[in-house]
Amino acid sequence: MTVILAIWIFMVILGLTSVAALVWAIQAGQFQSLDDGAESIFDVDEPIGMVTDSFPASPSGRRAGIGRLTNE
Amino acid sequence: MNESLPPGSTRSAAFESPPSGGDLSEAQTLPGERWLIDQSCRQVVLLWYGSAVFWLLFGSLLALTASIKLHTPWFLADTAWLTFGRVRPAHLNTMIYGWASMSGIGTMLWLFARLCKTRLVWREGLYMTAIYWNILVAVGTIAILAGYSTSVEWMEFPAWAAGPIAFAFFVIHVAAWKMLANRRKGHLYISLWYLFGCTMWFPFLYLAATILIQTPASTGIAKMATNWWFAHNVLGLWLTPIGLASVYYFIPKVIGRPIHSYHFSLLGFWTLAIFYNWAGTHHLIGGPLPAWVVTVGIVGSLMMFIPVATVAINHHMTMVGYFHVLKTSPTLRFIVFGAMSYTAVSVQGSLQSIRALNEVTHFTHYTIAHAHLGVYAFFTMVAFGSMYYVMPRLVECEWPSAPLIKVHFWGTAIGMSLYWIGLTWHGVEQGLAMNNPDIPFIDIVQRTIPYLWSRSVAGVLMTIGHCAFAISVWYMLRRHGATSTEPTLFTSPRKLFQLRQSARQAT
Numbered sequence: 001m002t003v004i005l006a007i008w009i010f011m012v013i014l015g016l017t018s019v020a021a022l023v024w025a026i027q028a029g030q031f032q033s034l035d036d037g038a039e040s041i042f043d044v045d046e047p048i049g050m051v052t053d054s055f056p057a058s059p060s061g062r063r064a065g066i067g068r069l070t071n072e
Numbered sequence: 073m074n075e076s077l078p079p080g081s082t083r084s085a086a087f088e089s090p091p092s093g094g095d096l097s098e099a100q101t102l103p104g105e106r107w108l109i110d111q112s113c114r115q116v117v118l119l120w121y122g123s124a125v126f127w128l129l130f131g132s133l134l135a136l137t138a139s140i141k142l143h144t145p146w147f148l149a150d151t152a153w154l155t156f157g158r159v160r161p162a163h164l165n166t167m168i169y170g171w172a173s174m175s176g177i178g179t180m181l182w183l184f185a186r187l188c189k190t191r192l193v194w195r196e197g198l199y200m201t202a203i204y205w206n207i208l209v210a211v212g213t214i215a216i217l218a219g220y221s222t223s224v225e226w227m228e229f230p231a232w233a234a235g236p237i238a239f240a241f242f243v244i245h246v247a248a249w250k251m252l253a254n255r256r257k258g259h260l261y262i263s264l265w266y267l268f269g270c271t272m273w274f275p276f277l278y279l280a281a282t283i284l285i286q287t288p289a290s291t292g293i294a295k296m297a298t299n300w301w302f303a304h305n306v307l308g309l310w311l312t313p314i315g316l317a318s319v320y321y322f323i324p325k326v327i328g329r330p331i332h333s334y335h336f337s338l339l340g341f342w343t344l345a346i347f348y349n350w351a352g353t354h355h356l357i358g359g360p361l362p363a364w365v366v367t368v369g370i371v372g373s374l375m376m377f378i379p380v381a382t383v384a385i386n387h388h389m390t391m392v393g394y395f396h397v398l399k400t401s402p403t404l405r406f407i408v409f410g411a412m413s414y415t416a417v418s419v420q421g422s423l424q425s426i427r428a429l430n431e432v433t434h435f436t437h438y439t440i441a442h443a444h445l446g447v448y449a450f451f452t453m454v455a456f457g458s459m460y461y462v463m464p465r466l467v468e469c470e471w472p473s474a475p476l477i478k479v480h481f482w483g484t485a486i487g488m489s490l491y492w493i494g495l496t497w498h499g500v501e502q503g504l505a506m507n508n509p510d511i512p513f514i515d516i517v518q519r520t521i522p523y524l525w526s527r528s529v530a531g532v533l534m535t536i537g538h539c540a541f542a543i544s545v546w547y548m549l550r551r552h553g554a555t556s557t558e559p560t561l562f563t564s565p566r567k568l569f570q571l572r573q574s575a576r577q578a579t
Contacts, residue, residue: 003284003294004365007301010280011349014273018345021269030260031338037259038334041187041325045103050328053401053461055474056553 112191120178127170134163143524161228176314188255226303234282241275263317270313304352332389340382347375354425373425380418406457413449438499470553483537491530498523
């Protein structure tokens, strides 16, 4: 039973790290301007609306799908 | 390590000035900057990836050997180190610590650099850590095959290996911390939360579990409880966060559309962070543990419906209207297969923790199918997809062959589906039969054999896919694909910017 209690102590410590990170996130303003956050992975040459991956070119040099614009 | 542009190269001009008319916000990176960030990861990430693919092939051989032995017991039965009791844990550990962890860390380091918009820190140290990691996995696997397994599932490497492995995880954690400290943008994208979370949780988990399992006070049921707290969290707090971080980056990035609901993604992360840790004891339903300990595990498992639902809705809604891209993007094919499997395995896992269902499925092949749905159909497929996106940007050439990628995808997708369907169907049959005292046990065992054959056939299909992938990776490392002359592969920044402008004008 002592070991099971020890597991529980470790589980609580692990849970507390998550709670501590949540408190920091709120205080640091991580939950403000979320739309900007969602768009932070796009760049000037890889903007929203651009597909950035495709199968390699066929021997004829034709590539499928790359850079197709979605007009979003 | 090479990270500077060759002076006077034709690329330089493209990097120095953004495409005309572009508005640069704090969040955006110039093509040249992104190229430098990618190149700072080059040697380190390629070493982690290359090693991972080696362990994938080696682990596949061990898996096939173990699978064949189940229906053909005399296969390689005369050699002690190739007996089932050694080959099976050797397969598990090479796949978890060799393939899954090494490919996951490779993608993680690249994502840290891209999302923090800064070059990879401490590259020499991370390069040495990959070599050190390979040595540990090699020595640990040899020890298991030589008969020195601890017999504690998911921790079969000898006890002396635990400290050095925990140290390697700690090095990754410190590197992650340094990357976050150096980040250029204050906001942490959702993938960074998952990645930093797992680098923080896992070293602690590994060390705590090792101490509790190795202590003399830990015997019998206490050892088992620790074992399953740890083993469940290897998937939940190590592989799952890396997999979800990859999905949250690659789906929006490949299709060019932000995540459907960023609010949902944050809710999903925080609920996973708070609930997942408690779910492990559901593995011990029916075991001689205090009932409340198991009940807490069941409650934790059912609470996981919240993060799973948020992730499933988010990924599906982001993809709506873009499913046609699956035809043309190898990355997206693997990632979407993985994301759908995440939903399936998580719902299945939560339901499995209900006592009435567990009474049937426990101790059957249903559990084996479930474990592979998590580590393979979800994590491994996401890892493949991530590597298809990252590697061309590191080696600056295209994947050598589209047919090889298709063999890889269909071999692994059909193989995994066959594996899961066969063992899940039979698992239920087997469980119901074992709960019926009128059915002789040997009859149940014999009824299992055709399904074990289906498992071996599925394993062969998956291994064919792995071989196709390994050939592609080998050619990539040798740079046999078509070379790109642009700072970012697949796109010419200026040309695409002009296309974008004309599309705006057209609308």
